Amino acid sequence: MRTVIIALAGLAVVALTPQAHAHAQLDHASPAVGSNVKAAPKDVTLWFTEALEPRFSSIEVRDARGAAMQNGTAHGVAGNTAELRVAVKPLPPGTYTVKWKALSVDTHRTQGDFTFKVGP
Amino acid sequence: MPVSVWLIDPLVLARFVHYTGCVVAVGTAAFAVLAARADAAAAPDMNRLHRRWRAIVTASAAVAAVAGLAWLTVVAAAILGTSLPQTVLQGGLWSVAIGTQFGRFATARLALALMLLVPAWAPWPRLLLALGLIVLIAPAGHAGAQLGSSGHVHLAVDAVHLAAAGAWLGGLPGLAMLLGAAHRGPPALRALAVRTTARFSTLGIACVAALIATGIANSWFLLSAPSDLVTTLYGRVLTVKIVGVGALIAIAAVNRVVLTPQLGEPAAVRALQRNVLVEVGLGLGVLFLVAVLGTLEPPAHHHRHTAIPSAAGFVRVHANAVRPAPSPSGAGFLLDAAIVIASQRT
Numbered sequence: 522m523r524t525v526i527i528a529l530a531g532l533a534v535v536a537l538t539p540q541a542h543a544h545a546q547l548d549h550a551s552p553a554v555g556s557n558v559k560a561a562p563k564d565v566t567l568w569f570t571e572a573l574e575p576r577f578s579s580i581e582v583r584d585a586r587g588a589a590m591q592n593g594t595a596h597g598v599a600g601n602t603a604e605l606r607v608a609v610k611p612l613p614p615g616t617y618t619v620k621w622k623a624l625s626v627d628t629h630r631t632q633g634d635f636t637f638k639v640g641p
Numbered sequence: 642m643p644v645s646v647w648l649i650d651p652l653v654l655a656r657f658v659h660y661t662g663c664v665v666a667v668g669t670a671a672f673a674v675l676a677a678r679a680d681a682a683a684a685p686d687m688n689r690l691h692r693r694w695r696a697i698v699t700a701s702a703a704v705a706a707v708a709g710l711a712w713l714t715v716v717a718a719a720i721l722g723t724s725l726p727q728t729v730l731q732g733g734l735w736s737v738a739i740g741t742q743f744g745r746f747a748t749a750r751l752a753l754a755l756m757l758l759v760p761a762w763a764p765w766p767r768l769l770l771a772l773g774l775i776v777l778i779a780p781a782g783h784a785g786a787q788l789g790s791s792g793h794v795h796l797a798v799d800a801v802h803l804a805a806a807g808a809w810l811g812g813l814p815g816l817a818m819l820l821g822a823a824h825r826g827p828p829a830l831r832a833l834a835v836r837t838t839a840r841f842s843t844l845g846i847a848c849v850a851a852l853i854a855t856g857i858a859n860s861w862f863l864l865s866a867p868s869d870l871v872t873t874l875y876g877r878v879l880t881v882k883i884v885g886v887g888a889l890i891a892i893a894a895v896n897r898v899v900l901t902p903q904l905g906e907p908a909a910v911r912a913l914q915r916n917v918l919v920e921v922g923l924g925l926g927v928l929f930l931v932a933v934l935g936t937l938e939p940p941a942h943h944h945r946h947t948a949i950p951s952a953a954g955f956v957r958v959h960a961n962a963v964r965p966a967p968s969p970s971g972a973g974f975l976l977d978a979a980i981v982i983a984s985q986r987t
Contacts, residue, residue: 544938545786571786574741577720603788626742626786628716 545571545603545625552637561612561639565591567621572602577624580607585616595621602626614640642877647933652719655712657932662705663750663778664928666757667771667804668811669697674764675812675844676819676837682829686822694815695760698767702757705774709754713738713747746780753777775807776800782935783863795862802855809848810889810924813917816841820914824907835904838913842897849890856886863939875937882930889923892916 548568552558565582575597582591591607598604605623620634647653673694679687717737718728728734738744753774757767779785779799787795816838823834869876896916903909 570788572742572788572792576740624720624741627783628720628741628743630720 544629544631545569545573545623546631547621547623547633547635548603550619550635550637554635555637557638557640559639559641562609564606564608565619566598566604566606567619567623568601569603569605569623569625572626573597573605574624574626575605578605579622580605581620582607582609582612583618583620584612590617612639614638642874647929647936650936651725652712652715652936653929653932655708655715656935657929658708659705659712660778660928660932661925662701662703662708662754663771663775664807664811664924665701665814666698666705666754666811667768667775667807668809668813669694669701669815670764670768670771671808671844672812672815672819672841673698674768675840676815676833677764679833680829682827683833686826686830687833690819690822693818695767697814698771699758699760702754702771702774706751706754706758709747709751713744713751716743716747742785743781746777746785750774750777771807772804775803778803783939787862791862795859798855798858798862801851802859805848805851805855809845809852810920810928812841812844813921813924817914817917817921820910820917824910824914831905831907831910834910835901838901838904842893842901845893845897849893852886863941865941869940873940875934875940878930878934878937882927882934885923885927885930889920889927892920892923 546569547554548570550568551566552562565580567580575595578595580591580595581589584590590610590612592610593608595605595607598606605621616636616638618634618636620632622630622632624630673691676687676690714725714728714734717734718725720737720741721728721733723731723733738748753770757770757774762770779796782799784792784795784799786792819834819837823831864870864876870880871877896913900909900913900916904913
């Protein structure tokens with residue numbers, strides 16, 4: 522009887538999957554995705570769904586003409602392994618495109634982009 | 642299922658061979674500790690077996706080292722977008738090995754595998770090294786990237802799962818060898834084989850209990866619903882794996898209930914050895930499926946919003962609150978919740 526229970530319980534084992542992987546998706550951003558901010562932000566911060574490798578992740582901020590407006594390279598933020606930030610130059614009013622590339626700690630890459638507006 | 646693709650996928654193959662090496666190393670090391678005591682009549686055979694088991698641990702550690710290095714190289718190439726030769730020759734392998742969590746743990750596992758190549762370890766230190774090798778697979782996976790305290794729980798669950806799988810599945814070759822020697826050998830050896838089989842059987846029950854508990858816990862982390870088992874590729878591969886593990890447990894149950902009490906008979910020894918070899922084959926199949934699963938995305942992280950086109954990626958919305966945007970107009974937070982972000986998987 523005990524072995525039958527063990528066998529049935531064994532069939533209920535659902536996952537021997539310590540190695541399953543997922544991807545770091547964008548959770549939210551500041552400035553927020555698609556938002557319109559009055560004051561030009563000093564930096565663009567992205568929050569992801571998984572811990573990142575900042576050295577292998579990047580953020581680009583481009584204005585409407587395609588000029589790069591980020592200042593330096595993206596870096597991690599102390600206290601949150603899923604946060605990535607890049608400083609930006611002073612942004613005049615207009616629409617900006619953020620292009621991000623993320624490497625999750627589980628070695629999968631993701632990328633994406635969104636826009637935000639600076640202005641009244 | 643793209644089985645033919647998986648059979649030639651370098652990532653799947655490197656993982657499979659690495660897992661097999663780690664499992665056989667820790668399982669054989671554990672079995673050698675279980676089979677430690679011998680009386681004088683069985684001593685020559687046992688000494689021979691222990692020498693062979695030490696050689697198996699060394700060989701499987703070497704296999705784990707080479708396959709682990711191959712796995713790291715394939716991952717580094719994928720991270721950097723370079724070819725395999727470029728990755729090695731242009732320093733990408735090195736930068737990933739030291740610059741990423743995955744790379745650092747892979748390097749640590751390589752160091753442990755190389756240490757296991759030294760034949761002079763006593764049985765317990767050898768077992769501890771091999772345990773370290775296999776549980777350090779846990780942070781290489783999804784649990785290593787999971788945020789917060791649930792990520793730590795997931796890591797602990799994975800570590801227990803790996804150790805239990807290694808001790809049970811990896812001990813089977815050693816058991817098969819002992820049974821083969823006992824079938825041909827003196828009564829003292831047969832008596833020792835009976836005692837060792839009983840001990841291994843008890844270890845097996847503990848390992849199966851641990852595998853079930855940690856397996857259920859892992860499914861809670863990695864599936865979004867039981868229906869994922871049939872609706873997603875990940876779930877379907879997982880289902881096949883569950884069936885394989887179920888068969889393993891069923892055979893082990895037969896071994897314990899039917900054959901082990903009869904091990905005084907040579908015929909039972911033969912039958913048990915045959916069953917154990919079948920289990921080894923099934924175990925290899927399960928390990929291959931685990932290697933495949935590691936390359937697939939678990940359904941827990943699929944987001945489905947019917948209002949958003951399927952070609953787009955998704956913003957994940959927290960269940961408790963949507964954070965308002967800094968903009969004074971309320972429209973910001975609605976957009977944050979519903980906006981389409983074109984994010985592609987690479």
